[in-house]
């Protein structure tokens with residue numbers, strides 16, 4: 400396997416894949432796709448060939464000659480192929496469904512509302528300024544984290560699901576990063592933040608941080 404991860408330092412979806420690959424000790428070449436420069440490199444023909452949806456991340460395996468898109472689909476593929484040292488999706492079907500449920504709450508209900516092209520549309524079509532855009536992201540982040548905080552009350556330990564790191568944690572940490580970036584006060588979500596802080600002590604999470612990526616501006 401010669402894996403190439405096309406992504407962007409500040410992309411939360413790419414951040415998820417970086418965490419998962421680091422947890423599994425998979426080495427990969429990181430190929431930055433600048434989402435803003437020159438109208439966004441995700442819209443250029445070279446990247447559209449990899450992902451016509453014009454979204455990062457994309458995972459390319461040059462040896463096996465395939466391209467995958469959608470962070471959760473990429474992570475599930477890697478999890479099945481490399482179950483060691485952690486399974487990010489539990490083997491028990493009910494537990495697996497619960498982990499997916501929390502991950503989807505984040506990846507399908509929260510993250511898309513703060514995606515760059517949605518925020519650009521708010522600015523360009525509806526005349527939103529920076530504060531209005533930030534307030535929009537905070538509003539949907541609050542709604543999402545309020546539900547997650549409540550859900551965590553019955554199941555959280557060091558991680559979202561007791562003591563095992565799962566896909567849910569892999570999604571949670573980048574979403575907290577986004578909320579903080581847009582100025583959300585996270586003190587209303589103590590369980591979310593306990594898990595976030597615990598994950599920050601794990602090297603795989605540290606190495607995946609946006610500020611530790613080669614395309615992060617100095």
Ligand SMILES: N[C@@H](CCC(=O)N[C@@H](CS)C(=O)NCC(=O)O)C(=O)O
Pocket residue numbers: 409410411412413434439441453454455456468469470471506511514515516517
């Ligand atoms: N559901 C997709 C979301 C991908 C996504 O939204 N990527 C963002 C960065 S986090 C992007 O490429 N945005 C570019 C744009 O909006 O033009 C996944 O999980 O991979």
